[in-house]
Amino acid sequence: MEYYLGIDVGSVSTNLVLMSEDEEVRQDVYLRTAGQPLRAVQQGLLEIAQQQDDDLQISGVGTTGSGREIAGVFVGADVIKNEITAHAIGAIKLIPDVRTVLEIGGQDSKIIILNDGVVVDFAMNTVCAAGTGSFLDRQASRLGVDIEDFGRLALQTDNSVRIAGRCAVFAESDMIHKQQIGHSNPAIVKGCCDALVRNYLNNVGKGKDIRPPIVFQGGVACNEGMIAAFEEELGCEVFVPEYNKVMGAIGSALLAKEDMQHEPRPTSFRGFGLHSMDYNTDNFECEDCPNRCEILEIYIDGDLAARWGGRCDRWDRTDTVSVEEKAVGADN
Amino acid sequence: MSAVSRNADGVSVPRVGFCRALLYHIQWDFWKEYLDGLGAEIVLSPPTSKEMLSDGLKLAVDDTCLPVKAFYGHAQWLTTEAVDFMLVPRLVSLEKHTYICPKFMGLPDMIRTAVAGPPPVIDPKIDIRQSALRQRASLMNAASDMGFSPRSAREAIQQAGSPYRRKMRTMSSRVKPALKCGHSSSKQSAMKMAVLGHPYLLADDVTSAGLMWALADMDVKPVTLESVDDEILQEYLQDLPKKVFWSEGGRLLAAARHFSRRDDIDGIIQVNAFGCGSDSLLGEEAQRRVRQEGSCPILSVSLDEHSGEAGLLTRLEAFCDMVKRKKQ
Numbered sequence: 056m057e058y059y060l061g062i063d064v065g066s067v068s069t070n071l072v073l074m075s076e077d078e079e080v081r082q083d084v085y086l087r088t089a090g091q092p093l094r095a096v097q098q099g100l101l102e103i104a105q106q107q108d109d110d111l112q113i114s115g116v117g118t119t120g121s122g123r124e125i126a127g128v129f130v131g132a133d134v135i136k137n138e139i140t141a142h143a144i145g146a147i148k149l150i151p152d153v154r155t156v157l158e159i160g161g162q163d164s165k166i167i168i169l170n171d172g173v174v175v176d177f178a179m180n181t182v183c184a185a186g187t188g189s190f191l192d193r194q195a196s197r198l199g200v201d202i203e204d205f206g207r208l209a210l211q212t213d214n215s216v217r218i219a220g221r222c223a224v225f226a227e228s229d230m231i232h233k234q235q236i237g238h239s240n241p242a243i244v245k246g247c248c249d250a251l252v253r254n255y256l257n258n259v260g261k262g263k264d265i266r267p268p269i270v271f272q273g274g275v276a277c278n279e280g281m282i283a284a285f286e287e288e289l290g291c292e293v294f295v296p297e298y299n300k301v302m303g304a305i306g307s308a309l310l311a312k313e314d315m316q317h318e319p320r321p322t323s324f325r326g327f328g329l330h331s332m333d334y335n336t337d338n339f340e341c342e343d344c345p346n347r348c349e350i351l352e353i354y355i356d357g358d359l360a361a362r363w364g365g366r367c368d369r370w371d372r373t374d375t376v377s378v379e380e381k382a383v384g385a386d387n
Numbered sequence: 388m389s390a391v392s393r394n395a396d397g398v399s400v401p402r403v404g405f406c407r408a409l410l411y412h413i414q415w416d417f418w419k420e421y422l423d424g425l426g427a428e429i430v431l432s433p434p435t436s437k438e439m440l441s442d443g444l445k446l447a448v449d450d451t452c453l454p455v456k457a458f459y460g461h462a463q464w465l466t467t468e469a470v471d472f473m474l475v476p477r478l479v480s481l482e483k484h485t486y487i488c489p490k491f492m493g494l495p496d497m498i499r500t501a502v503a504g505p506p507p508v509i510d511p512k513i514d515i516r517q518s519a520l521r522q523r524a525s526l527m528n529a530a531s532d533m534g535f536s537p538r539s540a541r542e543a544i545q546q547a548g549s550p551y552r553r554k555m556r557t558m559s560s561r562v563k564p565a566l567k568c569g570h571s572s573s574k575q576s577a578m579k580m581a582v583l584g585h586p587y588l589l590a591d592d593v594t595s596a597g598l599m600w601a602l603a604d605m606d607v608k609p610v611t612l613e614s615v616d617d618e619i620l621q622e623y624l625q626d627l628p629k630k631v632f633w634s635e636g637g638r639l640l641a642a643a644r645h646f647s648r649r650d651d652i653d654g655i656i657q658v659n660a661f662g663c664g665s666d667s668l669l670g671e672e673a674q675r676r677v678r679q680e681g682s683c684p685i686l687s688v689s690l691d692e693h694s695g696e697a698g699l700l701t702r703l704e705a706f707c708d709m710v711k712r713k714k715q
Contacts, residue, residue, distance in 0.1 A: 121697060121701075136704075136708070137700075137701045137704040137705045137708070138701065139701065139702075139705035139708075139709075140704075140705055140708040140709070140712075173709075173712055173713050174705075174708075174709040174712065174713075175684070175709070175713070176684070177705060177706075177709070179698070179701070179702060262674075347437075
């Protein structure tokens with residue numbers, strides 16, 4: 056059996072999905088990026104290598120998310136695609152007739168509008184990250200509640216407190232104020248969820264044609280309070296897929312499969328041995344022309360593995376050396 | 388004040404500085420001929436660099452758009468070049484019954500107050516709403532303020548022609564260098580997209596965050612409103628319920644409607660400068676009309692000094708993917 060690997064390196068979480076040729080998820084890994092995207096990718100590869108047979112055959116690798124470029128050159132990805140396309144492909148796979156995808160991740164939120172399985176419109180939050188996962192994380196820890204229980208708290212009450220959701224900073228002040236005048240935590244949390252949903256629909260969802268079936272995915276889709284708030288505001292059922300936290304990685308694996316079948320070639324994946332290799336990154340400014348491109352380099356076990364970031368191909372070197380080949384080279 | 392330059396006859400000529408920003412991208416041909424005709428030594432600021440932009444950000448008032456902020460940086464650069472005068476024309480109106488963005492009208496005053504120790508700012512007024520005589524007088528006065536004789540001024544005005552003719556330049560010439568050195572040299576552009584934005588935003592690699600380069604990398608052939616006949620644009624402006632009194636914003640709105648009906652255009656990318664008054668109103672209007680008029684996909688991106696390049700690239704890539712998959 057052939058397998059495809061999808062890797063979604065986001066600002067907050069890094070997710071890996073091992074998908075079989077017949078598009079079944081064999082294993083999914085959800086990890087915190089914790090500011091070290093490559094460390095997280097290594098950890099993910101290790102977890103997959105530990106659980107799977109040694110002779111696991113990978114036929115293609117896709118990366119997505121804000122760290123897609125660096126993760127892509129690191130692992131030797133065959134397809135590097137943006138997270139909007141990846142999330143749409145993932146959603147279509149699980150719910151083929153989906154019309155609207157609501158996606159809220161750690162630091163970004165997006166809405167994708169589809170028609171007959173094709174993306175027709177999308178939007179992403181711009182400079183503001185109000186209402187994304189990291190804000191909820193922070194509020195949960197401020198109230199001393201586990202993030203896993205935060206959403207459930209909102210379901211304990213029918214009373215919602217009006218919270219100003221336009222800006223995360225003001226929302227926090229407002230929540231503190233409501234606490235100080237004596238509102239209960241469940242009511243405040245419910246108010247917070249309502250405010251974030253309002254903010255999302257007025258910003259990211261502004262002017263969008265939102266129609267059912269609606270899929271809600273991303274880390275925040277685990278929050279029951281947010282699901283309830285969306286259903287109330289939109290007046291219809293909001294569907295949370297089983298793999299909501301790793302939908303980007305699923306989409307990425309599907310994109311890898313699609314591309315490898317469209318243009319058959321051997322994968323450039325460096326192998327699971329990467330998990331134990333040392334790496335370091337470096338950067339410099341090219342002074343050859345006024346563009347002053349920022350060139351990035353990545354070294355794996357001391358050897359230059361890739362270099363990218365220039366507008367011209369002066370410094371490009373993305374030829375990948377597989378771990379096995381390197382190991383052979385080291386023996387000689 | 389300055390290193391005195393001399394012309395071929397050994398007569399000293401003033402060094403006149405001009406900013407390579409904003410109106411440079413609309414009327415430079417005219418001002419170059421005018422200054423050449425006068426016999427001035429022209430000092431043109433270099434293309435916007437990141438340093439010039441950050442200088443501009445420090446000097447500019449908060450609520451202007453990015454290209455205006457970059458203009459401050461250009462003016463600041465010119466003060467280090469020992470120029471005798473800085474020519475900052477005051478653009479009021481370029482087309483009958485319309486105005487250009489008010490920031491262009493206030494530009495000379497903004498520069499005078501903000502840039503440290505500027506050389507005298509010369510600000511001839513370009514306003515088609517005024518009589519031909521007054522327009523001419525404005526250019527004559529500017530020449531005289533820089534110490535040129537009435538005779539050379541008359542000759543220069545004659546040579547330069549009208550400041551109201553538009554510089555016709557298509558975006559393809561700007562993208563060529565990108566294609567030459569970029570990653571997509573061998574491939575035929577797979578998609579043709581209309582890129583709509585003020586020329587001073589799109590033609591500047593720094594204020595546009597390298598958008599044109601990014602599109603070339605994604606195999607997109609950009610088409611801009613400069614490639615559309617003025618008559619066609621006027622037609623689309625006529626059937627609006629209300630006359631648009633911003634000439635530049637109106638052209639962008641008309642172009643959006645025109646492109647949305649063209650079969651050879653796969654999508655429209657609207658590039659707005661954050662803080663631009665006409666973009667915020669007419670850009671929104673253009674989006675609504677494009678959505679009403681048909682199925683042409685439209686993406687709107689807003690640029691300011693806080694825009695991350697990564698977010699812009701993600702949106703462009705996702706938009707191109709969307710269009711490509713739709714075509715398949």
